[in-house]
Amino acid sequence: MNEKYQKIIDAAIKVFAKKGFFHAKVADVAKQADVADGTIYLYFKNKDDLLISIFENSMDNFLSQAKKTIDTKESIKDKLKAFLTLHLTLLEKNQKLATVLQLELRSSHKFMTEYKAEKFFQYLRLIEELIIEGQQQGLFKPNLNPHIVTRAIFGAVDELALEWVLMKKKSFVLEEAAEQLFQMLFEGIRL
Amino acid sequence: MNEKYQKIIDAAIKVFAKKGFFHAKVADVAKQADVADGTIYLYFKNKDDLLISIFENSMDNFLSQAKKTIDTKESIKDKLKAFLTLHLTLLEKNQKLATVLQLELRSSHKFMTEYKAEKFFQYLRLIEELIIEGQQQGLFKPNLNPHIVTRAIFGAVDELALEWVLMKKKSFVLEEAAEQLFQMLFEGIRL
Amino acid sequence: MNEKYQKIIDAAIKVFAKKGFFHAKVADVAKQADVADGTIYLYFKNKDDLLISIFENSMDNFLSQAKKTIDTKESIKDKLKAFLTLHLTLLEKNQKLATVLQLELRSSHKFMTEYKAEKFFQYLRLIEELIIEGQQQGLFKPNLNPHIVTRAIFGAVDELALEWVLMKKKSFVLEEAAEQLFQMLFEGIRL
Amino acid sequence: MNEKYQKIIDAAIKVFAKKGFFHAKVADVAKQADVADGTIYLYFKNKDDLLISIFENSMDNFLSQAKKTIDTKESIKDKLKAFLTLHLTLLEKNQKLATVLQLELRSSHKFMTEYKAEKFFQYLRLIEELIIEGQQQGLFKPNLNPHIVTRAIFGAVDELALEWVLMKKKSFVLEEAAEQLFQMLFEGIRL
DNA sequence: GATGAATGAGCATTCATTCAT
DNA sequence: AATGAATGAATGCTCATTCAT
Numbered sequence: 001m002n003e004k005y006q007k008i009i010d011a012a013i014k015v016f017a018k019k020g021f022f023h024a025k026v027a028d029v030a031k032q033a034d035v036a037d038g039t040i041y042l043y044f045k046n047k048d049d050l051l052i053s054i055f056e057n058s059m060d061n062f063l064s065q066a067k068k069t070i071d072t073k074e075s076i077k078d079k080l081k082a083f084l085t086l087h088l089t090l091l092e093k094n095q096k097l098a099t100v101l102q103l104e105l106r107s108s109h110k111f112m113t114e115y116k117a118e119k120f121f122q123y124l125r126l127i128e129e130l131i132i133e134g135q136q137q138g139l140f141k142p143n144l145n146p147h148i149v150t151r152a153i154f155g156a157v158d159e160l161a162l163e164w165v166l167m168k169k170k171s172f173v174l175e176e177a178a179e180q181l182f183q184m185l186f187e188g189i190r191l
Numbered sequence: 192m193n194e195k196y197q198k199i200i201d202a203a204i205k206v207f208a209k210k211g212f213f214h215a216k217v218a219d220v221a222k223q224a225d226v227a228d229g230t231i232y233l234y235f236k237n238k239d240d241l242l243i244s245i246f247e248n249s250m251d252n253f254l255s256q257a258k259k260t261i262d263t264k265e266s267i268k269d270k271l272k273a274f275l276t277l278h279l280t281l282l283e284k285n286q287k288l289a290t291v292l293q294l295e296l297r298s299s300h301k302f303m304t305e306y307k308a309e310k311f312f313q314y315l316r317l318i319e320e321l322i323i324e325g326q327q328q329g330l331f332k333p334n335l336n337p338h339i340v341t342r343a344i345f346g347a348v349d350e351l352a353l354e355w356v357l358m359k360k361k362s363f364v365l366e367e368a369a370e371q372l373f374q375m376l377f378e379g380i381r382l
Numbered sequence: 383m384n385e386k387y388q389k390i391i392d393a394a395i396k397v398f399a400k401k402g403f404f405h406a407k408v409a410d411v412a413k414q415a416d417v418a419d420g421t422i423y424l425y426f427k428n429k430d431d432l433l434i435s436i437f438e439n440s441m442d443n444f445l446s447q448a449k450k451t452i453d454t455k456e457s458i459k460d461k462l463k464a465f466l467t468l469h470l471t472l473l474e475k476n477q478k479l480a481t482v483l484q485l486e487l488r489s490s491h492k493f494m495t496e497y498k499a500e501k502f503f504q505y506l507r508l509i510e511e512l513i514i515e516g517q518q519q520g521l522f523k524p525n526l527n528p529h530i531v532t533r534a535i536f537g538a539v540d541e542l543a544l545e546w547v548l549m550k551k552k553s554f555v556l557e558e559a560a561e562q563l564f565q566m567l568f569e570g571i572r573l
Numbered sequence: 574m575n576e577k578y579q580k581i582i583d584a585a586i587k588v589f590a591k592k593g594f595f596h597a598k599v600a601d602v603a604k605q606a607d608v609a610d611g612t613i614y615l616y617f618k619n620k621d622d623l624l625i626s627i628f629e630n631s632m633d634n635f636l637s638q639a640k641k642t643i644d645t646k647e648s649i650k651d652k653l654k655a656f657l658t659l660h661l662t663l664l665e666k667n668q669k670l671a672t673v674l675q676l677e678l679r680s681s682h683k684f685m686t687e688y689k690a691e692k693f694f695q696y697l698r699l700i701e702e703l704i705i706e707g708q709q710q711g712l713f714k715p716n717l718n719p720h721i722v723t724r725a726i727f728g729a730v731d732e733l734a735l736e737w738v739l740m741k742k743k744s745f746v747l748e749e750a751a752e753q754l755f756q757m758l759f760e761g762i763r764l
Numbered sequence: 765g766a767t768g769a770a771t772g773a774g775c776a777t778t779c780a781t782t783c784a785t
Numbered sequence: 786a787a788t789g790a791a792t793g794a795a796t797g798c799t800c801a802t803t804c805a806t
Contacts, residue, residue, distance in 0.1 A: 004786095022213050026780060036788040038782075047780065141374075145363060148371050151354055152347035159346020160339065172339060180339050183332075188379025195770095217797060227771045232798065386791095404595050408776060418792045420778075429776070523756075530733065530745060530753050537732020538725035545724055554718060562721050565714075570761025577766095599801060609767040611803075620801065 005043050008033045009057060012050050017096035021051055021104035055105055058097055059119035062090060066126055076134045077186065083127065084157055084185075085178045091161040092174050098165045102158070124150055131189070140189045153185055196234045199224045200248060203241050208287035212242055212295035243306060246296055249288055250310035253281060257317055267325040268377065274318065275348055275376075276369045282352040283365050289356045293349070315341055322380070331380045344376055387425045390415045391439060394432050399478035403433055403486035437487055440479055441501035444472060448508055458516040459568065465509065466539055466567075467560045473543040474556050480547045484540070506532055513571070522571045535567055578616045581606045582630060585623050590669035594624055594677035628678055631670055632692035635663060639699055649707045650759065656700065657730055657758075658751045664734040665747050671738045675731070697723055704762070713762045726758055 011033035015024045026047055030037045044050045069086050073079045091098040128150040134140040140149075160177050164170065202224035206215045217238055221228045235241045260277050264270045282289035319341040325331040351368050355361065393415030397406045408429055412419045426432045451468050455461045473480040510532040516522040542559050546552065584606035588597045599620055603610045617623045642659050646652045664671040701723040707713040713722075733750050737743065 025778090030789095037780090037790095038788055039786085041781070042786070144371055144375060145367070148351065148363060148368050149375065151350050152372055152375060155346040155348070155350020155353075156343035157346070159342050159349065162346075163342055172336060176336070177339050180335055181343055184335060184340060184343060184376075184379040186379075188375040188377075216795090221772095228797090229772065229799075230770055233769070238797070407774090412793095419776090420793065421791055423777070424790070526753055526757060527745060527749070530750050531757060533732050533736055534729035534754055534757060537728040537730070537735075539728070540732065541724050541728020542721065544728075554721060558718070559721050562717055563725055566717060566722060566725060566761040567757075568761075570757040570759075598799090603768095610769095610801090611767055612765085614802070615765070 002043070004033075004035060004039065008035065008040055008043055008050070009054060013054055013094075013097050013100055016051070016054070016104050017099040021100070051100075051104065054097070054100060055117070056119055058094075058101060059123060062087075063119065063122055063126075065090070066123070070126065070130075076130055076137060076139055080127075080130050080134075080186065081178075081182045083130070084153075084182050085175075087157050088161055088164075088174050088178045091165065095165050098161060102162045102165065124154060127153055134189070139191060141191055144189060149189055156181060156185065193234070195224075195226060195230065199226065199231055199234055199241070200245055204245055204285075204287050204291055207242065207245070207295050208290040212238075212291075242291075242295065245288070245291060246308070247310055249285075249292060250314060253278075254310065254313055254317075256281070257314070261317065261321075267321055267328060267330055271318075271321050271325075271377065272369075272373045274321070275344075275373050276366075278348050279352055279355075279365050279369050282356065286356050289352060293353045293356065315345060318344055325380070330382060332382055335380060340380055347372060347376065384425070386415075386417060386421065390417065390422055390425055390432070391436060395436055395476075395479050395482055398433070398436070398486050399481040403429075403482070433482075433486065436479070436482060437499070438501055440476075440483060441505060444469075445501065445504055445508075447472070448505070452508065452512075458512055458519060458521055462509075462512050462516075462568065463560075463564045465512070466535075466564050467557075469539050470543055470546075470556050470560045473547065477547050480543060484544045484547065506536060509535055516571070521573060523573055526571060531571055538563060538567065575616070577606075577608060577612065581608065581613055581616055581623070582627055586627055586667075586670050586673055589624065589627070589677050590672040594673070599623075624673075624677065627670070627673060628690070629692055631667075631674060632696060635660075636692065636695055636699075638663070639696070643699065643703075649703055649710060649712055653700075653703050653707075653759065654751075654755045656703070657726075657755050658748075660730050661734055661737075661747050661751045664738065668738050671734060675735045675738065697727060700726055707762070712764060714764055717762060722762055729754060729758065 008029065012024075012029045015028045015032050018024075019028065026040060027037050029050070030040055033040075040050070044053060066083060066086055069082045070079045073082050091101075128146050131140060131144075131146040131149050135142050135144075135146065160181060164172075164174060164177070199220065203215075203220045206219045206223050209215075210219065217231060218228050220241070221231055224231075231241070235244060257274060257277055260273045261270045264273050282292075319337050322331060322335075322337040322340050326333050326335075326337065351372060355363075355365060355368070390411065394406075394411045397410045397414050400406075401410065408422060409419050411432070412422055415422075422432070426435060448465060448468055451464045452461045455464050473483075510528050513522060513526075513528040513531050517524050517526075517528065542563060546554075546556060546559070581602065585597075585602045588601045588605050591597075592601065599613060600610050602623070603613055606613075613623070617626060639656060639659055642655045643652045646655050664674075701719050704713060704717075704719040704722050708715050708717075708719065733754060737745075737747060737750070
């Protein structure tokens with residue numbers, strides 16, 4: 001779409017990741033994006049909107065990739081594994097973005113409380129549907145609450161990703177983590 | 192110990208939970224604590240220090256209770272279950288505190304990057320030691336990296352607690368969640 | 383040069399002279415200059431910088447006028463007399479500025495100790511050069527330390543100017559003071 | 574008189590000289606004097622009063638010593654010389670005090686404008702009386718305005734003292750300065 | 765008299781946002 | 786559309802002073 005829009009988004013991710021949303025100045029983002037301060041307000045309603053746009057932007061990417069990836073696999077097992085791996089891989093590839101999504105977003109009080117992160121729920125629903133389908137296929141323990149399972153899985157993956165992003169000296173490779181995480185979670189829910 | 196110190200901590204938890212750390216004014220905390228603005232600076236170096244003190248304060252509590260609880264149980268399995276249940280129970284009982292720990296703390300850039308959350312690592316180590324001991328006893332899969340397992344467990348529990356705290360209409364009871372979570376995680380790691 | 387820069391300087395002189403540097407609020411200066419508070423920080427680093435800029439600004443004026451005046455006179459005697467008269471005259475014409483230079487500046491601890499008032503020394507050097515030249519021409523007592531003489535002259539003129547500025551009912555005319563001062567100092571140093 | 578009163582005065586001189594009146598905290602003075610903050614208010618009305626008391630205190634000393642010194646000399650010339658020497662000597666012996674008197678006092682806006690520094694005028698009057706007497710004895714130029722002469726003399730001495738106090742590497746000895754200053758001023762006013 | 769914990773008024777400075785150009 | 790100078794509301798923190806003990 002608009003070239004400047006994307007330039008500003010990219011700059012914001014960089015700046016927010018480095019300084020944190022609250023300590024980052026709109027002027028910093030403008031300078032990083034090589035536009036005037038005022039220009040940002042032609043594309044975004046305000047600073048909060050910039051943060052939210054980063055989120056929506058990324059989630060759109062995540063969602064479409066995740067759907068695509070899931071569709072290429074046959075079995076529930078493979079679908080679930082592919083999903084976990086994708087999540088970790090995407091964050092690995094976009095560490096600055098990951099930092100923003102993980103840390104800054106949660107701190108945007110308005111975001112967490114007022115703004116309904118519909119896209120995030122769509123993301124969770126991808127997992128939940130896999131769980132439900134697995135249960136229907138008789139693969140997963142039928143007594144487990146899919147909602148709880150979903151959150152647990154997401155929490156586990158996300159925590160690992162967060163740690164990995166914040167760690168300076170990486171003490172494990174992300175592929176290994178994905179492998180072990182999948183093994184552990186799958187064993188935990190299968191019948 | 193000091194009566195005013197505690198009064199300010201309690202007030203800060205309340206105010207930070209409601210308004211978010213960044214939007215909360217020191218004056219709000221002072222009013223809530225029924226002390227003068229300046230009094231806060233007799234007990235805390237600055238606003239950040241107040242947030243960090245809440246964390247350290249809570250972690251001390253968490254840690255001592257967790258250790259005590261673990262010691263009352265015999266088997267690794269019971270210890271692990273008791274730990275998970277305690278974590279959820281504590282956060283349930285202190286929802287405002289939970290909000291602060293979960294949301295606001297992460298946003299304090301200084302906290303997440305500069306400040307080494309030693310107490311938090313002690314907390315994680317309690318889990319990790321259980322995992323390692325379980326592996327040595329031949330109970331848990333020996334190939335799993337205890338560090339990864341630990342983070343995954345913590346992430347799962349914490350995400351569940353976070354959701355529960357943020358949800359207005361609770362869609363599940365926390366005891367149920369603890370039960371299912373434990374079942375799932377334990378099955379996932381045992382031999 | 384910049385119109386707002388000068389407007390702020392002028393406002394600051396007025397406000398500092400009236401309330402004193404420490405008791406003057408930046409907001410007072412802004413209101414006097416008819417700009418927003420923040421605008422001041424577009425032109426000056428901080429309140430201290432504003433004070434220092436007033437000094438540098440004035441000294442530049444003083445210096446260039448003093449040099450010009452000195453150059454128009456032939457004899458050392460006339461040069462010296464012109465210099466003293468100019469100093470008193472300038473301060474008389476800019477009483478508010480004089481107050482700031484005399485009183486407020488000295489109180490800016492940073493100014494007197496850290497900041498090297500190079501411009502002020504240039505000003506002193508104008509006198510010192512006259513003294514030295516006078517000694518070389520055999521006009522002035524050769525045994526007098528030019529540095530001490532310079533400071534003594536400056537102190538005498540400045541004290542008189544200070545008193546005159548602070549006095550509400552002027553008990554003498556400045557021209558008379560200039561005349562007498564010159565007579566006294568010149569007689570004191572001539573051979 | 575009271576032992577604590579003096580302890581506080583001494584502490585204040587030290588602290589004010591080091592940090593400057595405005596940047597010095599009452600608590601700093603209290604700590605230096607080894608008393609509680611509140612104690613200071615048993616002896617002084619407020620921070621300003623502390624500064625003024627230092628001034629009055631010192632001026633009392635200066636005045637009595639100056640009177641004594643003058644009385645020991647016979648001729649006007651000797652009296653005047655003794656006076657100048659005493660002024661410089663006293664400041665040399667009490668450099669911290671000198672700093673406070675010279676710099677900080679002037680910045681106390683209230684002091685310079687509202688408070689009538691009666692003691693200071695008594696000090697000046699000692700000089701003025703010598704001048705007048707000298708004129709009556711036919712020693713000094715009769716056309717010079719004694720008031721102007723007095724201020725000029727005071728300004729010259731004081732400026733020299735100020736420079737000497739502020740200089741880190743002393744470029745002249747104070748005795749030399751006193752000698753030259755006297756020679757120059759005396760020659761300047763004598764018939 | 766002496767203390768020092770508590771007070772709360774006071775203010776420099778920042779920075780998201782606007783708007784004339 | 787783009788700019789960036791100007792705005793002014795907003796707030797963390799300091800510190801002189803008080804007063805219960």
